[in-house]
Amino acid sequence: MSGIIQLLPDHVANQIAAGEVVQRPASVVKELLENSIDAKSTEIKLVVKDAGKTLIQVIDNGTGMNITDARLCFDRHATSKIRHAEDLFSLDTKGFRGEALASIAAIAHVEMKTKQDQTELGTHIVIEGSKIISQEVAVLPKGTSFIVKNLFFNIPARRNFLKSDTIEMRHIIEEFHRVALAHPKIIFKFYNNTNEVFNLPSSNLRQRIVNIFSGKTNEKLVPINEETEIASVEGFVGKPEFSKKNRSEQYFFVNNRFIKSPYLHHAIISAYEGILKEGLQPVYYLYISVPPHTIDINIHPTKTEIKFENEQLLYAILRSSIKHSLGQFNIAPAFDFDRDANLDIPYHYKDKVAKNPTIEVDRNFNPFLEQSSKKHTSEVKFFEQMYQTSKKDADVLSLKSNFVVEPENITNSLFEEQQREYKTFQIHKKYIISTIKSGVLIINQQRAHQRILYEQFLTHITLHNAPSQQLLFPLNLNFLPEEIMLISEIETTLNILGFIFEINSDYISVSGIPVGVAESDVQAVLCQLLDDLKTEVPGVGLNQNDFIAKSMSKSLSIKTGGYLTENEQENIVNSLFSCKEPGFSPFQKSTFITIRLDELDKKFIL
Ligand code: ADP
Ligand code: MG
8 A cells, every 4th residue: 555655856845945045035145145155256246136036146256167066056965065964063165055056946047157267168057946947068257157037936925925125135235244244355246236236345354344334334343352262253343332223233253154143142242231321232243263163053054043162151252352342442431450361261161270379479579679570460460550559569469469478578567558558448338449540449349249259150160179168967958849950950060169968859958068158158049049040031041050150149249238347348359350350240230430530630620
């Protein structure tokens, strides 16, 4: 008895597949432009008529195809770009699925002319609805030309679904922008119904952006440049004052491929936290390069979504490099301290052993001599700029903050004298006040402490090095069954942080807790964590580690109303400014403000 299952004929399968690849004329533009780029073209011309509905033509001067390939390129899964599944992880081409041309040929009238450099003659093929109409030898220039006419001629439903010419044209221009921005060295020409839309010479990135988005763009751009071991970030972000009400002009490329990543978009936006008005969107043109084996592009037919191996690190790198650049260009809250290059990779690689801090002490140090042979650590540099100090002061400070050795030449009285200059005050059990070179620094103690704890916890989680203290008697804490379930979901991370416990049906038995957490705090910390987990909006929580570090920083931080000794105040100031992002709490609230002397002076003008 014969069954009811049949294999679909190729042209039907192609039509179905085409639905995924080709949604509108702009999709054809994207695929053809990308093929031209993969063919190593140095000049690409795009012509459209009626917003691509009647004609899309792409002419390139790339490698072209020989007679066999010219025929084969329209087959499904016909690609010259990968051979083995492993090749997917070392991609340096835009295409690899081998389905674009098959899809386009299934739903349009296609004409292709192609010639390789080394051959006399080229090939001219006409194909309509997957059927080869003609194939001829022809005299042609080097390169390839595709003409795609009457898109969706055989799928009226699709054709009727197309939007007005204005809207379809906007989509085409957007695809064109993405491709042209990713390849500034390639010459692009773009005509719409014989009008020239773009004529882009080969240029550098900044010029390409300016050529596409008008000369005024130039003054908006803040350069980003960051090299780390796992990724490099290049490009530009817009100054906050040029932000827009919509999300146009946000371009994010990974290995020169335009990518949509809500997660990394969030990283970029969060770098603007505090300097952007509500509801405004910054412009950005960012290019990340990562080793191809650390990404997986193979998760969407239009290839605009990818998976990253190191997503969290990329998040941190992006965010901190943008913050840094905005700060350097005096855009972020003005605060002038030199960034230590060692901080470039935010939370060190997992499994890397943390080094103990080394102490450099110059035993011949003489504070009364201007010339000191002591090498400046970054910390010293920081203090030098931050506080009104001379070189000697800075040295004293660095010794002080290393807590250990008191050099022979420094007398106690001198030490105290120096110390008084950096005195901190606590006001209203809420703020810590200190003087800096340019004026006054006011720190919100709770937010600052949250930032410090948050970074500590994250580091512990990443490095797996949180010390745990054993409890003399296990602590039994009761929870609801659904809470027990939540706890078991995050058990590993809690273990890493130093919480050692056994899970039972309605209670947990805690035998170890993180060093620095009081036994009496454990219940509150876990309850807060459970509360946070329960109210987490699905999809918004970025990741579990970050989430737990945030929650714990909230429950363990010194609160407003907490009295701080002078030592504690100083500790907070020092630790805050050794953080990677001292300016903001983990919840994106400012941790400190500065009041400049001239602002103060203005208030005393009368
Ligand atoms: P993919 O780009 O995923 O390989 P396509 O269907 O877009 O699949 O193209 C199929 C093949 O046709 C490509 O792998 C390439 O070898 C060839 N090809 C397509 N366009 C061009 C072009 N403009 N110049 C040279 N070769 C091309
Ligand atoms: Mg392709």
